[in-house]
Amino acid sequence: MVENRFIKILQQADEKKIGVGAINIFNYITADAAVNAAEEIGVNIIIQTSAGTVEHYGAIKLYNMINDIRKGRNIEVALHLDHCRDMELGKLCVDVGWDSIMMDFSHLPFEENVSATREMAIYAHERGVAIEGEIGVVAGVEEDIVADEAINANYEETIQFIERTEIDAIAPAIGTAHGVYKGVPELNFTLVEQLGKGNTPVVIHGGTGLSADVFRKLIELGGRKINISTLVKNAYMKKIMQLVKNENINSPISFDKEVSKAVSEAIRGHLEVFSGMKHDFGV
Ligand code: 13P
Numbered sequence: 001m002v003e004n005r006f007i008k009i010l011q012q013a014d015e016k017k018i019g020v021g022a023i024n025i026f027n028y029i030t031a032d033a034a035v036n037a038a039e040e041i042g043v044n045i046i047i048q049t050s051a052g053t054v055e056h057y058g059a060i061k062l063y064n065m066i067n068d069i070r071k072g073r074n075i076e077v078a079l080h081l082d083h084c085r086d087m088e089l090g091k092l093c094v095d096v097g098w099d100s101i102m103m104d105f106s107h108l109p110f111e112e113n114v115s116a117t118r119e120m121a122i123y124a125h126e127r128g129v130a131i132e133g134e135i136g137v138v139a140g141v142e143e144d145i146v147a148d149e150a151i152n153a154n155y156e157e158t159i160q161f162i163e164r165t166e167i168d169a170i171a172p173a174i175g176t177a178h179g180v181y182k183g184v185p186e187l188n189f190t191l192v193e194q195l196g197k198g199n200t201p202v203v204i205h206g207g208t209g210l211s212a213d214v215f216r217k218l219i220e221l222g223g224r225k226i227n228i229s230t231l232v233k234n235a236y237m238k239k240i241m242q243l244v245k246n247e248n249i250n251s252p253i254s255f256d257k258e259v260s261k262a263v264s265e266a267i268r269g270h271l272e273v274f275s276g277m278k279h280d281f282g283v
Contacts, residue, residue, distance in 0.1 A: 005078040006100035006130040007168060009044045010201040010224050012076075019219040019274035022046040022203070023267055024082060024229035026053050030236060032069050033260045037268035039075050043275045046225060048080040048102075051089055052143045059089075059096045080132075082227070083142055090120055093129075100130035102171070104145070106137060110157060117165040125166070132225075135161050136173025138205045142229070150175055152188050155195070162200050169201045169225055176206030179230055187214070189221060196222015203227065208234075212273045212280045219274065226274055228267070235266035 013020045021038070025031040025047055038045035047066055054062060063079060070077035078099040084090045090101045101124060105116040117133040124131045136153030140146075153172035162170050172195060174188040185206075195202045201224040207215070208230035215226065239262035243249050249258065269281035 002125050002128050002130055004099050005076055009076050009078050013224050018276055019223055019226045021271045021274050022048050022225045022227045024048050029260050030232055030263055033263035034267050035069050035077055037264040039073050043271055044076040046078045046080050048082040050082050050143045051084045059092045063096045083145055094124050094127050102132040104134045106134040114164050121166050130168040132169040133165055133167040134171040138173045140178030142178040169203050171203040171205055178206050181209040192218055192223055193221040215273050231266055235263045
């Protein structure tokens, strides 16, 4: 197993039996707001970006931006690539020095998922970078990855997947969805509990919209990396929509500060629940 920030953050979370927020960011304001939220309450954080965000800004620019934001902080901040299906893009992030990559070949048949993920695990590990893999189908929309129907992962197959790929974190589909939930999702807590007993950290995708109680239960059972994306986008857009109607704010810096504060508060509420500091978001 490689030793790096991503692994260290998840190992520490496991020792403390807490969850780490893995927050999707898409620009400087959201990245800085997420790290500020974590630093304010003294918890480590994983900053992640979609493959589309990397294509938009470039792997080197994003790496430099996060390196600058995390400099001098009193918490650990790891940089992670989320849901990547393009091997060349994954390898580029590895070469540039990102801490970890998630290669998502969960849409392929089992054997193909194993071999593609294994190939990327070898590449990443040889360069000191960690890797997350996915099995089953997480419903919803995550940029250009769209799935109408969830297919929960199966325990035996997931164990085989972990052993054969030698990944550092496992994202099993458990009934969560990317985006906004239409009702209360039915989750496979048993699978999280079974996998939580193993040595490979369990990743929970589709965090936005789950209740604090559900997060607590998932973390108690072994969920360690908790992915949050839609919450960040919504907090960002909602504040911008409010501000454009407010004629008193006419300086870009004041505007950005307000947006940053709103994003940071939304994230902080979740990080407090993940780390067991509070029982509900912002309460
Ligand atoms: P949400 O957009 O539902 O928070 O999901 C985030 C996620 O799982 C990113 O991989």
